[in-house]
Amino acid sequence: MSAAEKEAVQAFRTDVVEPSMTKLVIIDFWAEWCGPCKALTPVLEKVAAAYADKGVVLAKVDTDKNQFIASQFQIRSIPTVYAMFQGQLVADLTSARTESALRTMLDQLLRQLPIQGEAQSQEAELEPLIAMGEQVLAEGDAERALSIFDQLVEMAPEHPAVLSGRIRALVAVGAHDEAQAMLDTLPEEAAKRPDIERARAALALAQSAPVVDDLAPLEAAVTANPDDHQARFDLANAQMAAGNRDTAADNLLAIIASERDWNEGAARQQLLKLFEVVGLEDPWVSAQRRRLSAILFG
Incomplete structure (x- = not known):
């Protein structure tokens, strides 16, 4: 040499x-x-x-x-x-x-690869805080979850999971206009991330499933006529708005089992929105997907 x-x-x-x-x-x-x-x-x-x-x-x-x-x-x-x-x-x-x-x-x-740059160090620091915010949001304490994600946005203003958490917390407290404004101002690349798609689905679902103060009339209508798909669909939407995802899924699956193409497949579309909001990797979603597959292909 x-x-x-x-x-x-x-x-x-x-x-x-x-x-x-x-x-x-x-x-x-x-x-x-x-x-x-x-x-x-x-x-x-x-x-x-x-x-x-x-x-x-x-x-x-x-x-x-x-x-x-x-x-x-x-x-x-x-x-x-x-x-x-x-x-x-x-x-x-x-x-x-x-x-x-x-x-x-x-x-x-x-x-x-086990590379530890500044971003990876920040990710390790943020991960348990994001998980805490998600847990609080899942438990229904939207105000506290929003407070947590507000603080996280200050730490990581461009982190997709943080932005998604804050948008979904805004949706949960009923601040739909602010949630939409956040979505509208995201860069194009960030807007395509799965976390942000989940937040967008949460807003769309909330807008299509408004809160109903009294579920009793809808429940009575379904009991009186189990084949009234519109009443059952409205009840499922109201249950989703109230955070009762189990009963909402039950009613949407019942519509699909009875008449899968009712209202151009509205029940299935709404159920898929719910899956996306909960998170496609969530065990609950996996269980409901199996129920849906059994109806469609069983």
Whole structure:
């Protein structure tokens, strides 16, 4: 190995390998004459900057000036983009030529690797607080839940789970206009997150299932005529508004079992909204999905 090669190896260790011991390093193999490299560079720089607090850094390797390093990685075409963690290549990112594709691949890697950037540290701090807010909200203490999520928004104003919790707490206390205003001001990327979709579903459900002070007339109507699907549907909506998800699901499933296409499938659509609000990973939702499947396919 020549002196120049030894110098190149040492520089690579300093600039790439050592940072990879604690961070995820994106290695961009490029050259000045490479047109596609120049097109990709702004994408890599933008995403790396956005993910810096998550422990991601960008290292650029000019293959013309570092031919020995390029040969060690068997670089045959450029741009070639790898990800390194703890001195090992963990992914080939070359196919990710757009910002969204690169973000998707990085998100997958960050979920799998024990990288502790500022964002991960904050996530660890927020996780039990978010869980507490969710528990309080599930128990029906909407005012207290809103207070918890108000404080969390100050700590993490862009965190999807925090924003979702606050929006759903606003819905629970009846502040629908404020909940809608929060949804309307979210960035497009955040608005597509599952947490936010859950919050949007909660608002839509609340707007379609207003609170009824006295359920007795609706209950009496259903008892008098079990086939009155509209009365049963209205009762289910009122039960959802009151937080009685079990009885609401029972009534919606009863409609589906009797006439699945009633009112263009309104009962099934409302039940799916309820699932989304509760959370698709919730054991209760899994149990109700099994009941729905048994009706539809049993």
